[in-house]
Amino acid sequence: xxxxxxxxxxxxxxxxxxxxxxxxxxxxxxxxxxxxxxxxxxxxxxxxxxxxxxxxxxxxxxxxxxxxxxxxxxxxxxxxxxxxxxxxxxxxxxxxxxxxxxxxxxxxxxxxxxxxxxxxxxxxxxxxxxxxxxxxxxxxxxx
Amino acid sequence: xxxxxxxxxxxxxxxxxxxxxxxxxxxxxxxxxxxxxxxxxxxxxxxxxxxxxxxxxxxxxxxxxxxxxxxxxxxxxxxxxxxxxxxxxxxxxxxxxxxxxxxxxxxxxxxxxxxxxxxxxxxxxxxxxxxxxxxxxxxxxxxxxxxxxxxxxxxxxxxxxxxxxxxxxxxxxxxxxxxxxxxxxxxxxxxxxxxxxxxxxxxxxxxxxxxxxxxxxxxxxxxxxxxxxxxxxxxxxxxxxxxxxxxxxxxxxxxxxxxxxxxxxxxxxxxxxxxxxxxxxxxxxxxxxxxxxxxxxxxxxxxxxxxxxxxxxxxxxxxxxxxxxxxxxxxxxxxxxxxxxxxxxxxxxxxxxxxxxxxxxxxxxxxxxxxxxxxxxxx
Numbered sequence: 001x002x003x004x005x006x007x008x009x010x011x012x013x014x015x016x017x018x019x020x021x022x023x024x025x026x027x028x029x030x031x032x033x034x035x036x037x038x039x040x041x042x043x044x045x046x047x048x049x050x051x052x053x054x055x056x057x058x059x060x061x062x063x064x065x066x067x068x069x070x071x072x073x074x075x076x077x078x079x080x081x082x083x084x085x086x087x088x089x090x091x092x093x094x095x096x097x098x099x100x101x102x103x104x105x106x107x108x109x110x111x112x113x114x115x116x117x118x119x120x121x122x123x124x125x126x127x128x129x130x131x132x133x134x135x136x137x138x139x140x141x142x143x
Numbered sequence: 144x145x146x147x148x149x150x151x152x153x154x155x156x157x158x159x160x161x162x163x164x165x166x167x168x169x170x171x172x173x174x175x176x177x178x179x180x181x182x183x184x185x186x187x188x189x190x191x192x193x194x195x196x197x198x199x200x201x202x203x204x205x206x207x208x209x210x211x212x213x214x215x216x217x218x219x220x221x222x223x224x225x226x227x228x229x230x231x232x233x234x235x236x237x238x239x240x241x242x243x244x245x246x247x248x249x250x251x252x253x254x255x256x257x258x259x260x261x262x263x264x265x266x267x268x269x270x271x272x273x274x275x276x277x278x279x280x281x282x283x284x285x286x287x288x289x290x291x292x293x294x295x296x297x298x299x300x301x302x303x304x305x306x307x308x309x310x311x312x313x314x315x316x317x318x319x320x321x322x323x324x325x326x327x328x329x330x331x332x333x334x335x336x337x338x339x340x341x342x343x344x345x346x347x348x349x350x351x352x353x354x355x356x357x358x359x360x361x362x363x364x365x366x367x368x369x370x371x372x373x374x375x376x377x378x379x380x381x382x383x384x385x386x387x388x389x390x391x392x393x394x395x396x397x398x399x400x401x402x403x404x405x406x407x408x409x410x411x412x413x414x415x416x417x418x419x420x421x422x423x424x425x426x427x428x429x430x431x432x433x434x435x436x437x438x439x440x441x442x443x444x445x446x447x448x449x450x451x452x453x454x455x456x457x458x459x460x461x462x463x464x465x466x467x468x469x470x471x472x473x474x475x476x477x478x479x480x481x482x483x484x485x486x487x488x489x490x491x492x493x494x495x496x497x498x499x500x501x502x503x504x505x506x507x508x509x510x511x512x513x514x515x516x517x518x519x520x521x522x
Contacts, residue, residue, distance in 0.1 A: 024304060112337070
């Protein structure tokens with residue numbers, strides 16, 4: 001664990017994927033929390049300030065897009081200035097537009113990346129590092 | 144006199160037999176048949192046609208055709224021309240019915256020598272069910288492909304986790320090689336699933352592109368640089384002529400990168416060892432034009448005609464040893480056409496092949512004033 005590194009929350013209901021990302025990021029030294037549902041995500045965020053949130057869209061109960069809306073509008077979740085990257089395998093039409101409207105910072109198709117790409121994404125959000133993610137298949141919103 | 148009466152009765156009987164024979168033929172055809180007069184009123188209609196508007200023939204006779212059947216074609220109310228001496232076909236005609244939209248193919252046959260006031264015969268073929276089945280099939284394909292992505296993410300992720308473990312140096316050389324093969328296989332699988340999803344989006348008309356200002360020179364230069372290694376492995380000379388940056392087109396960056404990648408990867412794959420590949424990007428009129436030319440075996444005209452269709456592969460995949468799905472060029476064509484560009488191939492057997500596409504320059508596109516830029520800006 002390294003105090004200078006950004007803190008991360010992974011919201012993903014598929015345990016094997018959640019743990020895969022958790023192992024990768026903790027091994028790289030980040031402080032990482034995980035949540036398998038909206039309820040877990042909200043209760044974690046009440047006490048944990050996440051600099052980066054990887055947020056799955058298809059979740060049981062409340063969807064990732066609805067969670068995103070709440071995080072961007074409710075101060076108790078400390079997430080107004082968090083970087084929120086949607087992670088999905090759906091790639092539905094207009095996803096980019098919807099995600100941008102709801103003020104996500106980007107989205108990733110999970111099947112198109114390897115776990116260490118998440119590190120590149122996190123690093124790309126650090127000042128002066130924007131180009132780091134140029135080769136990661138992430139659609140990043142800079143507008 | 145009696146003989147005359149008998150004769151008339153017999154004729155009458157045979158006429159009514161003939162009439163009921165015709166009626167039962169009309170009623171038993173699965174398509175709808177409607178006869179109209181010159182003012183487009185229904186003179187006769189079979190049960191199949193009446194069923195389209197949840198009615199029965201005796202109710203509809205005498206009614207105006209287009210008021211009864213508010214048909215729409217190409218987003219407008221259908222205007223029937225019954226003066227045309229030939230049969231006129233209308234495909235994909237829409238008919239709003241009680242709870243859904245019906246899709247019909249319609250044929251209108253005008254009758255020259257009008258008998259009993261019949262000016263035209265209209266036959267309707269209901270395609271709604273087959274369209275629904277087709278949509279279900281496409282939905283299933285899309286759903287299956289999406290479902291496949293979850294286990295794929297898991298397999299791909301954990302293989303890469305092993306690969307990036309510092310302890311991997313302890314693994315024996317053979318196992319390391321096996322791991323690399325598994326990783327490359329799984330990456331191929333990811334590409335395949337993406338192709339299938341793209342095809343299902345194209346067929347459902349949901350392949351959306353978001354057009355922004357894209358530096359095509361940068362995209363092409365990056366892809367060529369990335370693919371240089373594969374060309375070197377086949378001892379091919381791959382050359383790029385054109386700017387490294389600063390040529391802007393109106394395009395969807397991800398989609399166009401896929402097309403460029405397809406053409407370059409195809410050239411490497413289908414050109415013999417030691418061959419030449421020349422990639423040229425230039426401004427031509429109002430467009431940017433990319434050409435990927437090789438000095439390989441070339442493509443016959445016959446094959447060229449099929450090259451951009453779905454699942455087509457020039458040689459049998461079993462004999463050529465080159466694996467592929469035959470979807471890349473189909474997808475590329477759909478993407479370029481969505482951008483209102485052109486894509487094609489110029490080739491003759493034994494004289495190599497040049498694949499090209501054009502895209503409208505950003506400065507000339509309707510997106511130019513105030514359009515957003517897809518370039519990644521430093522934050």
